[in-house]
Amino acid sequence: MITVYYRLRHLAFNLLARIINIPLPTVKCGSNSTATIAAILQEKALEKVLIVTDKGIINTGLTGKLLEALNSGNINYTLFHKVEPNPSIENVEEGLSLYRQNGCQGIIAFGGGSPLDCAKMIAARATNKKAVKKMKGLFKVRHRLPFLTAIPTTAGTGSEATIVAVISDRENKEKFSVIDPKLAPAACILDPQLTLNLPPHLTAETGMDALTHAIEAYIGLVGTPFSNQKALDAAKLIFDNLETSYQYGDNLEARKAMLEASHYAGIAFTRNYVGYVHAVAHNLGGLYGLPHGLANAIVLPRVLELSTEKGAKKMAEIARYTGLGDSRENDQNLSDRLIARIREMNHTMAIPTGIKEIQEKDIPLLAERIHREANPAYPVPRILWPKDFAELLHDLKE
Numbered sequence: 001m002i003t004v005y006y007r008l009r010h011l012a013f014n015l016l017a018r019i020i021n022i023p024l025p026t027v028k029c030g031s032n033s034t035a036t037i038a039a040i041l042q043e044k045a046l047e048k049v050l051i052v053t054d055k056g057i058i059n060t061g062l063t064g065k066l067l068e069a070l071n072s073g074n075i076n077y078t079l080f081h082k083v084e085p086n087p088s089i090e091n092v093e094e095g096l097s098l099y100r101q102n103g104c105q106g107i108i109a110f111g112g113g114s115p116l117d118c119a120k121m122i123a124a125r126a127t128n129k130k131a132v133k134k135m136k137g138l139f140k141v142r143h144r145l146p147f148l149t150a151i152p153t154t155a156g157t158g159s160e161a162t163i164v165a166v167i168s169d170r171e172n173k174e175k176f177s178v179i180d181p182k183l184a185p186a187a188c189i190l191d192p193q194l195t196l197n198l199p200p201h202l203t204a205e206t207g208m209d210a211l212t213h214a215i216e217a218y219i220g221l222v223g224t225p226f227s228n229q230k231a232l233d234a235a236k237l238i239f240d241n242l243e244t245s246y247q248y249g250d251n252l253e254a255r256k257a258m259l260e261a262s263h264y265a266g267i268a269f270t271r272n273y274v275g276y277v278h279a280v281a282h283n284l285g286g287l288y289g290l291p292h293g294l295a296n297a298i299v300l301p302r303v304l305e306l307s308t309e310k311g312a313k314k315m316a317e318i319a320r321y322t323g324l325g326d327s328r329e330n331d332q333n334l335s336d337r338l339i340a341r342i343r344e345m346n347h348t349m350a351i352p353t354g355i356k357e358i359q360e361k362d363i364p365l366l367a368e369r370i371h372r373e374a375n376p377a378y379p380v381p382r383i384l385w386p387k388d389f390a391e392l393l394h395d396l397k398e
Helices: 002-019 033-043 055-060 063-072 089-101 113-127 200-219 225-247 252-272 276-288 292-321 331-348 360-374 386-397
Strands: 026-029 048-052 076-080 106-111 147-152 164-169 174-179 187-190
Touching (some): 026 033, 026 252, 033 063, 033 147, 033 187, 048 063, 055 106, 063 076, 063 106, 076 089, 089 113, 106 113, 113 147, 113 164, 113 174, 174 276, 187 252, 200 225, 200 252, 200 276, 200 292, 225 252, 225 292, 225 331, 276 292, 276 360, 292 331, 360 386
Parallel strands (some): 048 076, 048 106, 106 147, 147 187
């Protein structure tokens, strides 16, 4: 009976996804498009903004072009650069304090998924009196956000196109999601110049994060022709360009293609939702601080193997669309080819096959947390249970 209940929830979510209005950001894309930021803000009559980023971005000097563009447009700014790799509630509150103290009117999220998620929640707190944890879950952000512009410096999270923010609860050592259409950035800038100096391992991890978004969005039970096509387009761009970006970091065309892929995947999964790969990765990140993209990359082929019984048809459709095999082959062979290609990419990009951080004593807790996050929320092709997650974690540990 509980399986029937889960599937009814998935059906309801599918209907809701087709009805609810999820806004798309205004997009500026291309080399040196960061220079357009002042014009975007001036159009909204904004004179002072909070820039949300992290120390790693500051140390690389990437903010130089952004600050130059703001200065040339006479836009005042306050810099908040203390976002952690897994942004915490404390990060959000500290950023909010700066936003209020300096009379900011809008926010620029500049960096990878962590600054973008943190910026969304700072913006949500700026116009909502609710505590961050009170906004956990679906549709609990009551009021519109200040004008939010997202400028990703990695091609992975797609957060500039999503209605999701993932925040860490330090006290309980776990992550949670805030999901609401009001979290969607109003504008985004996709500038491949900002990703040219991304270290190879981050290129790999963030790219596999985007691939996970695309695949989980497509193989789940929720989707529209629009969102499914975005997922397929994202997957093809990633299979065609990620390894080139990894091996030749200064290839501007490959970098641009990866930013577009990440964006398309963000559009797809914010409408179709994700699956068990993300549930596992979130909880490994919450307990051990494991980078999200790395966890996704390691877990993805394992979860797909567990999903072929119910998901082979859609996995084969991805394989056909991306040219991974003869289109006349049966679904099982093509789904196997998809998994093999992912493993090959992981190997090429030096991504490990297991997770040494997993502790035997933590597996029951992790399995229960994964189950609680994922069921019935994630519209997966095959439903797994705590014992399945425990077995998966044992396999990952070994």
